[in-house]
Amino acid sequence: MTGPTDRVEEPDAPTDGDDDGDYLPVAPGAAHHQFIVDPERAGERIDALIAATVPALSRAQVQRLIEGARVRIHGAVVAKPGQRVRAGDAVEVDVPPAEPLELVAEDLPIAVLYEDADLIAVDKPAGMVVHPAAGHARGTLVNALLFHCRDLSGIGGALRPGIVHRLDKDTSGAMVVAKSDRAHAALGAAFAAKSRGEPGGIVREYLGIAAPPPPAGAGTLRTRYGRHPTDRKRFSSRVATGKPAVTHWTAIEPLAGAALVRFRLETGRTHQIRVHAADHGWPLLGDPLYGRTPRPLAAIATALGRQALHAARLELDHPVTGARLHLESPLPADLAAALARLRALGPT
Numbered sequence: 525m526t527g528p529t530d531r532v533e534e535p536d537a538p539t540d541g542d543d544d545g546d547y548l549p550v551a552p553g554a555a556h557h558q559f560i561v562d563p564e565r566a567g568e569r570i571d572a573l574i575a576a577t578v579p580a581l582s583r584a585q586v587q588r589l590i591e592g593a594r595v596r597i598h599g600a601v602v603a604k605p606g607q608r609v610r611a612g613d614a615v616e617v618d619v620p621p622a623e624p625l626e627l628v629a630e631d632l633p634i635a636v637l638y639e640d641a642d643l644i645a646v647d648k649p650a651g652m653v654v655h656p657a658a659g660h661a662r663g664t665l666v667n668a669l670l671f672h673c674r675d676l677s678g679i680g681g682a683l684r685p686g687i688v689h690r691l692d693k694d695t696s697g698a699m700v701v702a703k704s705d706r707a708h709a710a711l712g713a714a715f716a717a718k719s720r721g722e723p724g725g726i727v728r729e730y731l732g733i734a735a736p737p738p739p740a741g742a743g744t745l746r747t748r749y750g751r752h753p754t755d756r757k758r759f760s761s762r763v764a765t766g767k768p769a770v771t772h773w774t775a776i777e778p779l780a781g782a783a784l785v786r787f788r789l790e791t792g793r794t795h796q797i798r799v800h801a802a803d804h805g806w807p808l809l810g811d812p813l814y815g816r817t818p819r820p821l822a823a824i825a826t827a828l829g830r831q832a833l834h835a836a837r838l839e840l841d842h843p844v845t846g847a848r849l850h851l852e853s854p855l856p857a858d859l860a861a862a863l864a865r866l867r868a869l870g871p872t
Contacts, residue, residue: 554621563611571605574617594618632668637851642707642844643700647853650696650830655684677708689715697835698853710843719792721770727839730787733832734806735821737783742774745800749793759795761803769793771800780869781818808832828862
């Protein structure tokens with residue numbers, strides 16, 4: 525493949541996600557991509573080829589660009605995402621600038637675990653995105669906190685005030701957010717060090733339901749970690765090169781075709797718990813990206829409607845006073861209901 529040749533104005537990439545932190549792709553900035561199709565790629569779908577050739581674009585984003593008449597072959601607008609390419613085709617892709625997002629304070633319910641002048645700890649519900657991004661301009665945790673606090677730290681930038689770590693949209697549990705700039709600087713450095721696996725005072729524990737279950741007992745998963753080689757929306761621990769990732773786990777309760785598992789993070793990579801569990805043969809119940817729910821548990825997974833993962837415990841030193849904070853989030857109702865149904869089936 526010759527190219528791609530790009531003229532690009534890109535926003536800063538998002539920081540490396542923590543734990544099972546939500547991977548929130550930033551909408552691409554204005555860019556022009558062009559390349560020539562090699563003979564070995566002839567016959568591929570144009571949307572799949574562009575997504576494979578231009579890492580900044582997902583296949584869904586490419587399809588939207590095609591719908592907007594922003595993809596051309598030999599100067600002719602491509603009408604269908606499934607159009608097949610030929611060897612020597614000259615492909616051009618125009619990416620418009622991202623539409624600016626406006627932060628709006630919204631009166632949304634949030635459960636506060638702890639709050640003082642420098643930080644706030646909240647119990648994030650499943651289904652809530654942490655901060656605004658493309659496709660999620662409203663209804664985020666940041667929108668709720670702007671209404672509740674009125675004084676979040678601005679260090680995180682216009683769309684992420686106070687944010688020092690993240691959880692996936694469909695992962696519930698304890699999070700801490702900075703209100704003062706001094707707290708933001710200290711917490712940001714501490715969570716970044718935690719993501720890299722450096723020694724420090726942050727403890728992050730999760731409860732998850734793995735189906736099928738892991739072996740009885742406990743263990744540690746130490747792997748390389750990086751983007752999945754063929755699916756850019758996913759991550760993998762089966763990569764030749766990548767960052768180190770370490771997850772400690774303990775099977776704490778056997779269930780019918782599953783187990784309740786406690787996870788403790790030593791590093792904090794994007795989707796780390798979900799990927800480590802899945803790559804070792806015991807994905808989280810209901811995980812739509814990495815899991816494959818056993819048929820006998822399908823009804824329970826459907827009722828849950830998300831991956832069975834909850835940030836249950838967060839411990840850290842207060843960034844200003846140095847006092848030790850112990851933050852615990854109770855199991856939410858949807859996960860408690862899933863556990864009750866599994867317990868009713870009896871252990872394996």
